[in-house]
Amino acid sequence: MRLLSALLLVTLPLVATSQQQTHHKPVTQSQILAPGYSALEFPAPKPGTYALPPLGEAADGALLDSSGAAVSLHRLYDDKTIVLSFIYTSCPDMNGCPLATFVLGQVQQRLAKDEQAMSNVRLVTVSFDPANDPPDVMAEYGRHFRRGAVDWRFLTATSEGRLAPILDDYDQFVIRDRGPDGETLTTMSHILRVYLIDSDKRIRNIYSPSYLHPDILYADIRTVMKNGGS
């Protein structure tokens, strides 16, 4: 059911939603879908013509791959250019996790047509909801999005406790929602972030919904590859 929701969200990206609710009264503005679902409204930057100064080291961490085997982030990073996305598979916000997976899917399509880039780039999607996203769920999620020979990994953690230091290291803020009586809900509130990491394991860009777009991300990948010597 979670997968169905996710698929619906990413396959109906251009359908506008009703007015967003506020605490007291409706906001006068309709909810707008993130720019990443549509054509870029401005010319994409030309790869290699601008700088993406490093934003610090990309931390290591122990996770599970979609077969349940232990993996370390740094082993996965290897000498590749990495696009790292934190999501949870039942995320109901169209402009949240589904956006990230949609954009990575678009990047995947471009990589498939760019042999040099494809061999040097790895996409990594990590769930921050290990209780509800065990390896088999991540495997199923991945099967719906992964296409062709592009290297796209779907990871999770053994527990929230093991995941917490990784989220801290990446400054990825996540809180589990609670209901009126304080009960734990299935949804989580988080700030959506996607990270571009170069072959020296340095974070070179961070994207949030207002600026996560396949054209931008792909230009940045090419820029980092040129400058980073991948």
Add this chain to the structure above:
Amino acid sequence: MNKNANKRLLASWIGASLLLLCTAQSHADETCMSPYMAKIVGQEDYVYVWTLGLEGLGDEQDKVVTIDVRPGSDTYGQVVNALSVGGRNEAHHSGFTDDRRFLWASGLDTSKIFIFDVHSDPGKPTLVRTIDDFAEKSGGVVGPHTNYALPGRMMLTGLSNSADHGGRTALVEYTNAGDYVATHWMPTDDNLQGATKSGNFADGYGYDVRVLPRRNAMITSSFTGWNNYMMNLGTLMADAEAMQRFGNTVVVWDLHTRKPRRILDVPGAPLEIRCAWGARNNYCFTSTALTSKIWLIYEDDAGEWQAKAVADIGDASLIPLPVDISISADDQHLWVNTWNDGKTRLFDISDPHAPVQVMEEKIGAQINMVSQSWDGERVYFTSSLLTNWDKVEAPEGEDLQYFKAYAWNDGALEHSFTVDFLAEKLGTPHQMRFGAHSLYGQ
């Protein structure tokens, strides 16, 4: 609808109404925040006031003052916390990181930047890091002013430089953790950096920064350097040469590449920039301190950025000195404060090319900042501008250094409460930012 579905709907509603952490289009000081940031769309719990220490008053130190604004709270309208930072720095502006867990507050004199944890206990911020090598790391930028959130990082504007303490300056980028990333110098006649100079000026001055991500645009304004903003106002006004050294430009940058694209003439020290929130409203407002006008910075039908004076603010010959402005969430109104006469004015900006003043009211002996809630129902004011520019005497009964809370009700300001910062021995209050427990699931 079954119970689980109800819970999911509620969770979704809570996520949308309180946090807006994941949305692409965020809305309104709450109306002057970065579009990358979570917003408080309901009732704010606290107002954090970045406050200048005043010699001879209290502990004399700059501090973050936390005021409880929760209706019904036992401490409503009271100062619930004051965290001093160990000295005076010419405290000025502050801003949250994009995840709103940390508040950055900077000093224009010492160029120190203080990073406060506001999420662990929103009612009691703690100081977690002090950046004291801003000028050294940035390559000579002085006077960090705006602390503006971008995804996973902070963009700071400088006002000056360490070489001559004039107005030539830069944008300086940091990670959210407080590590230096890059310096982006403002374009000048000597080095336009590829930008188009559309008018007479390319002064290289800086002040505020805002972005319109959907247009890949970053907009900066221009004030004056350390030599002027640290000078006594009377002395400055009498110094004709010094009065020539104010910014006359707004620069439109390529947000993604951080390259300046176009330099616009906006003479008379354009200060705060407030961009519209509507999905197709490709414009921002600024006000000029010395010429007392509202300027529209807009993208024309051909996709070119332009600047146009669209309204007068009071009688310019009386030097009302426009300071802070605040745009409403629906892009229909703009609050404009004028420091010298202590007034706030409200403009109808439904036609951004022809704002019309619809209301004017004196708030105190002087006024600087204005912050409104997301829903526009609450408006807060503070009084301090710069240590050496603030008035030191007022007529009997007039407040000089205050935080004032109002309700905005049927077109009228209704006073809720005042905190007298001199009587409380806190200092002189400047920038306000809102806090809420709900942002952190508390």
